[in-house]
Amino acid sequence: MRAFRLSDFDHAPAPADIPRPEPGPGEVRLRIRACGLNFADLLMMKGAYQDTPAPPFTMGMEVAGVVDALGPGTEGPAIGARVAVFGGAGGLAEFGCFDAARAVPLPESMDFTDAAAFQIAYGTSHVALDYKARLKEGETLLVLGAAGGVGLTAVEIGKVMGARVIACARGEARLDVARAAGADHLIDSDSGDIRAECKALGGVDVVYDPVGGAQFTAALRACRPDARMLTIGYASGEVPQIPANHLLVKNISVIGLYWGGYLSFRPEVVTGSLARLLEWYRAGRIAPHVSHRFPLDQAAEAFEVLRARKSTGKVVVTMD
Template sequence: MRALLLSSFDAPPALADRPEPVPAPGEIRLRIAACGLNFADLLMAKGTYQDTPEPPFVLGLEVSGRIDAVGPGVTGLSVGDRVAVYGGQGGLAEMGCFPADRAVRLPETMGWQDAAAFQIAYGTSHLALDHRARLAPGETLLVLGAAGGVGLTAVEIGKLMGARVVACARGADKLAAAQAAGADHLIDASTQDIRAEVKALGGADVVYDPVGGAQFTAAFRACRPEGRILTIGFASGEVPQIKANHLLVKNLTVMGLYWGGYLGFRPEVLTGSLSQLMAWHAQGRIRPHISHDLPLDRALEGMALLKDRKSTGKVVITIADP
């Protein structure tokens, strides 16, 4: 089978021929249909992501596909089932083995590409806004990086939860994508003062930040008293340093959200969130925005689109129709 293999952190990943994997106890094997790319894939290729395995390994955190073999001890899943899986690695390949307890059955209304683009982006935003920040109807939500893979879902889910959504992104095209996802107000981060614009709207109750750096600082200063700031990631490359006395003065809360971490300590929270998201998708209330759908031999091009911030929503690698 073909797979995008990272042999060393000192060399770029490359397509390679690999032996077909055999499922271990508790695993399923998929004929992979599609793999959603994430900013974390870029970090893993450099060895800087929190859950990076030692090379060699196959990149690709989340996949959709059809089960073609089950390992010993697997119950409740069968050959032929259509599923999505957050595997953490192994997705950019024609086949892969993944933990059976991470597989989510797909409704017939969900296609392969939507399924591959769904779990991390929507799961992150829903857990962040609902479980962590307790976003309430009528509150003002500021979304930084609002046209990115997670940012666009935060706009969509925030609006669905009844918030007034302020979307911040760079350039007219990206802001148009955020507006189409439901944003009420738009801020161009390349030309406008984020703090001034948000303050003019009355301040933010909740900030969703996958960017970090200077944008975090501006958003921090634009929070209303008792504001909640969600740190989702640091696409800017700069991890902000927070002055605790400023938290005290405005009664602010800064909280982190690592979606994959819930698999280790509270998987039921993640499972419940995905059930709600799947129901919303089936009702037509949310729909992944996929700006690029590329074949496996163009996977590196897809990663470059993320690195250069030339995509909106998700980039998906389509591998086969199993």
């Protein structure tokens, strides 16, 4: 079968022909139809992601497809079922074997592209804003990187939860995407003053930050007393150094979130969150934004779009 593989951390991943895998106990094999790309995939190529497998391995963290076979002793889901899976790796291939417990049945109305773009981005933002930050109706939410894969979902979810949303992104085109997702106020990160513009709006109660660096520092200075700052990732390449005295004086909480980590120690947080998100999807309250689609033989080009930050929302690779 065709796959997109990383042989070692000194070389870029590349297409490969490998044997079709056989599912083990507790596993399902999927005929993969679509795979969503994530910033974490770029870190994984360099061995810089916290859950990077030992190479060689097939790239691709989240997939959607059809159950093709069950491993020994695996009771379900049924062969032919349409599911999405966060597998951590193995998604950029025509077939893959994954833990059956992670297979999420898809609504009839959800196509494979939407399903492959759904779990990580929406799951991260919902667990962050609801479970961790306890965002309340009427509060002000600042979303950094608001046109990116996770940032755009934070804008959507913030509006569903009743917040006033300030979206910060680079350039007019990206801000237009955030506006379409429901943002109430827009800040251009290239030309705007995040601290001053947020202060002029009365300050912020919750900050959602997948960017880090100077934007984190500016957002911290825009926080109201008792604010909560969510550190989601560091797309800027700079991990912020947090002045603890500022947290003390203004009673600010900084909260870390690694969504995938909950699968190992509190999986019910993820499953409960996904159930709520799928309810919102069925009701038309949220809708994945996929700016680029590529076939499997153009996976390298798909990653280049992600690396160059030419995408908004998600990039998805399809197998057909």
